[in-house]
Amino acid sequence: xxxxxxxxxxxxxxxxxxxxxxxxxxxxxxxxxxxxxxxxxxxxxxxxxxxxxxxxxxxxxxxxxxxxxxxxxxxxxxxxxxxxxxxxxxxxxxxxxxxxxxxxxxxxxxxxxxxxxxxxxxxxxxxxxxxxxxxxxxxxxxxxxxxxxxxxxxxxxxxxxxxxxxxxxxxxxxxxxxxxxxxxxxxxxx
Amino acid sequence: xxxxxxxxxxxxxxxxxxxxxxxxxxxxxxxxxxxxxxxxxxxxxxxxxxxxxxxxxxxxxxxxxxxxxxxxxxxxxxxxxxxxxxxxxxxxxxxxxxxxxxxxxxxxxxxxxxxxxxxxxxxxxxxxxxxxxxxxxxxxxxxxxxxxxxxxxxxxxxxxxxxxxxxxxxxxxxxxxxxxxxxxxxxxxx
Amino acid sequence: xxxxxxxxxxxxxxxxxxxxxxxxxxxxxxxxxxxxxxxxxxxxxxxxxxxxxxxxxxxxxxxxxxxxxxxxxxxxxxxxxxxxxxxxxxxxxxxxxxxxxxxxxxxxxxxxxxxxxxxxxxxxxxxxxxxxxxxxxxxxxxxxxxxxxxxxxxxxxxxxxxxxxxxxxxxxxxxxxxxxxxxxxxxxxx
Amino acid sequence: xxxxxxxxxxxxxxxxxxxxxxxxxxxxxxxxxxxxxxxxxxxxxxxxxxxxxxxxxxxxxxxxxxxxxxxxxxxxxxxxxxxxxxxxxxxxxxxxxxxxxxxxxxxxxxxxxxxxxxxxxxxxxxxxxxxxxxxxxxxxxxxxxxxxxxxxxxxxxxxxxxxxxxxxxxxxxxxxxxxxxxxxxxxxxx
Numbered sequence: 001x002x003x004x005x006x007x008x009x010x011x012x013x014x015x016x017x018x019x020x021x022x023x024x025x026x027x028x029x030x031x032x033x034x035x036x037x038x039x040x041x042x043x044x045x046x047x048x049x050x051x052x053x054x055x056x057x058x059x060x061x062x063x064x065x066x067x068x069x070x071x072x073x074x075x076x077x078x079x080x081x082x083x084x085x086x087x088x089x090x091x092x093x094x095x096x097x098x099x100x101x102x103x104x105x106x107x108x109x110x111x112x113x114x115x116x117x118x119x120x121x122x123x124x125x126x127x128x129x130x131x132x133x134x135x136x137x138x139x140x141x142x143x144x145x146x147x148x149x150x151x152x153x154x155x156x157x158x159x160x161x162x163x164x165x166x167x168x169x170x171x172x173x174x175x176x177x178x179x180x181x182x183x184x185x186x187x188x189x190x
Numbered sequence: 191x192x193x194x195x196x197x198x199x200x201x202x203x204x205x206x207x208x209x210x211x212x213x214x215x216x217x218x219x220x221x222x223x224x225x226x227x228x229x230x231x232x233x234x235x236x237x238x239x240x241x242x243x244x245x246x247x248x249x250x251x252x253x254x255x256x257x258x259x260x261x262x263x264x265x266x267x268x269x270x271x272x273x274x275x276x277x278x279x280x281x282x283x284x285x286x287x288x289x290x291x292x293x294x295x296x297x298x299x300x301x302x303x304x305x306x307x308x309x310x311x312x313x314x315x316x317x318x319x320x321x322x323x324x325x326x327x328x329x330x331x332x333x334x335x336x337x338x339x340x341x342x343x344x345x346x347x348x349x350x351x352x353x354x355x356x357x358x359x360x361x362x363x364x365x366x367x368x369x370x371x372x373x374x375x376x377x378x379x380x
Numbered sequence: 381x382x383x384x385x386x387x388x389x390x391x392x393x394x395x396x397x398x399x400x401x402x403x404x405x406x407x408x409x410x411x412x413x414x415x416x417x418x419x420x421x422x423x424x425x426x427x428x429x430x431x432x433x434x435x436x437x438x439x440x441x442x443x444x445x446x447x448x449x450x451x452x453x454x455x456x457x458x459x460x461x462x463x464x465x466x467x468x469x470x471x472x473x474x475x476x477x478x479x480x481x482x483x484x485x486x487x488x489x490x491x492x493x494x495x496x497x498x499x500x501x502x503x504x505x506x507x508x509x510x511x512x513x514x515x516x517x518x519x520x521x522x523x524x525x526x527x528x529x530x531x532x533x534x535x536x537x538x539x540x541x542x543x544x545x546x547x548x549x550x551x552x553x554x555x556x557x558x559x560x561x562x563x564x565x566x567x568x569x570x
Numbered sequence: 571x572x573x574x575x576x577x578x579x580x581x582x583x584x585x586x587x588x589x590x591x592x593x594x595x596x597x598x599x600x601x602x603x604x605x606x607x608x609x610x611x612x613x614x615x616x617x618x619x620x621x622x623x624x625x626x627x628x629x630x631x632x633x634x635x636x637x638x639x640x641x642x643x644x645x646x647x648x649x650x651x652x653x654x655x656x657x658x659x660x661x662x663x664x665x666x667x668x669x670x671x672x673x674x675x676x677x678x679x680x681x682x683x684x685x686x687x688x689x690x691x692x693x694x695x696x697x698x699x700x701x702x703x704x705x706x707x708x709x710x711x712x713x714x715x716x717x718x719x720x721x722x723x724x725x726x727x728x729x730x731x732x733x734x735x736x737x738x739x740x741x742x743x744x745x746x747x748x749x750x751x752x753x754x755x756x757x758x759x760x
Contacts, residue, residue, distance in 0.1 A: 026240055030235070041265055044600065074600075074611050163371065177693075182694065209430050219424050219427075221411070222455045310556065314560060408619055410644075463642070501750060553637070
């Protein structure tokens with residue numbers, strides 16, 4: 001992470017993440033069959049435990065988080081809940097106005113937002129955000145508008161890498177590490 | 191994509207895709223156990239979100255799409271439906287006549303078809319199609335009859351790569367990108 | 381595949397495959413929760429479509445096939461059934477005597493068996509088989525006793541590679557390819 | 571594995587493993603939908619068959635094993651049970667005191683413990699253990715406090731590699747191999 005990116009990282013108060021392709025590797029698993037002929041197919045998404053810990057820690061040390069997705073699924077709802085994400089926005093068919101509404105609601109300026117995206121629907125919100133981050137395997141057009149491209153691909157550590165970089169430049173990551181170095185019981189449940 | 195392939199791409203009006211090994215990485219996940227001893231095993235397939243967006247966009251900008259598979263599964267039906275695929279052909283034990291029937295139904299000549307395949311059952315329909323595309327990890331015999339082999343393997347971006355190349359040579363991809371660059375709400379739901 | 385291996389391939393009349401780590405990548409997926417507190421966890425295995433086609437084709441052109449596993453699961457039963465495997469042997473806590481019993485039942489000499497394995501429980505049956513094949517990511521002890529090690533790891537084409545090599549040296553693979561090159565409808569359902 | 575590590579391996583009487591990211595690749599799969607609108611989402615974890623065999627063999631040849639995780643899930647319970655793990659500790663929000671309690675219960679000194687971890691919550695218990703092992707894809711802070719870093723990443727053989735190294739330096743691995751070389755039926759069920 002170079003100087004200019006560090007500057008942008010320092011301003012971040014809210015980290016907004018697309019879900020499919022960013023918090024997952026883009027896989028959408030559909031299952032059919034099973035108990036009874038009338039059973040509905042189910043949909044699965046695969047999240048990453050290291051991403052999840054970083055998302056939880058971010059809020060602990062004072063940076064808000066949000067998931068912003070055009071789809072809706074119970075899996076995403078459950079993940080947002082177990083990670084205590086500040087806001088979950090689903091069914092956002094157009095993500096730019098959804099991002100602006102989210103900023104207004106949380107009292108955060110778009111310039112204070114880091115947005116992580118991977119594909120064309122993320123282009124418009126990335127152009128609004130103060131820090132636009134593309135995952136390693138994002139579409140070329142998305143990598144091009146991004147201020148920074150992570151080394152890790154979506155679902156395999158991209159969110160962890162981005163959050164860690166932001167918290168580091170803000171001097172907050174060391175608090176997270178120090179917290180885990182101590183051997184005393186405490187209230188942070190990982 | 192070289193000149194000759196561009197020429198073939200330009201003629202494409204219908205993109206026909208095999209499912210297992212092309213829209214998926216060839217994994218077939220079977221699950222047993224669960225609710226009740228008499229529960230039937232379920233079958234899962236894992237699709238890719240970037241492939242899915244490209245399939246939806248293709249139709250939006252005027253290129254028809256179809257899935258052609260010898261298997262049948264609720265998972266494929268659901269995927270075809272959520273992507274608004276023009277036609278879903280399942281249970282096609284012999285794919286060449288199935289492709290010809292599909293062409294006739296849609297009023298498209300075989301020379302105007304791009305066919306994406308990965309294994310021996312795709313050989314016959316690939317020899318009929320105007321543009322035969324093999325995924326990177328297709329069987330050697332399939333790569334040999336193909337006009338073009340994608341860089342991405344099945345289920346990990348091969349369909350996206352093929353569709354994007356076709357739309358690009360037809361000048362339609364820029365319309366997709368432009369659409370996403372604007373910040374105005376619109377009717378394209380991704 | 382060098383000369384000596386070709387010689388061993390030529391004698392093969394029965395291909396016996398371990399399941400976990402050979403027909404799968406060794407992943408065992410366990411699921412909990414879901415419908416009702418008393419719901420039993422389910423177990424999933426992920427098979428490969430290209431392996432599956434080769435297993436079916438082997439029998440079509442005259443080579444018997446069997447799965448031999450120390451575990452038991454509905455997923456394996458279903459997979460064996462849909463691929464028309466000659467025999468499925470599950471719950472074989474000791475695989476060497478199980479292999480000998482299988483040979484006797486099918487009237488095949490151990491010297492006519494190709495055995496695909498990946499871990500220590502496969503050592504004893506591999507020492508009995510005429511052609512012992514280890515998958516690329518087998519345990520070192522297993523690779524050492526094997527006559528041949530595939531290029532592909534388990535669950536990602538190892539079985540396909542082994543079966544194709546055997547059928548090729550026996551002159552049977554071309555029959556499979558020729559069958560798929562023709563455009564006439566036929567009775568082989570893939 | 572160099573001399574100093576061999577020395578530490580020799581003292582090990584108990585191998586304690588974190589679950590997510592160590593016995594799995596860190597993937598947490600959530601599923602929604604399916605039978606009935608009120609159905610709860612399910613959670614899946616993917617374990618590795620080679621890790622599992624090594625965990626079972628360790629106890630057979632006299633080394634105790636334990637899983638220590640801050641989460642709770644039926645999938646982990648089932649895995650611990652089918653591998654006959656000595657102890658399963660779940661819901662351990664603070665892992666250092668949980669490790670000390672486990673040692674006391676089993677009559678093992680912390681210096682006789684090998685601990686396998688991957689992320690910050692493992693830092694405190696790793697500092698207590700006689701042999702601290704990080705998986706290849708552990709967080710940098712974790713790799714730094716570890717005595718040894720495996721070549722394999724979590725869920726793809728890291729536990730197998732660690733257990734095998736420990737048993738080898740203790741002269742116990744050969745017993746495992748010898749056991750599998752014999753063709754006689756026996757009581758070890760893999």
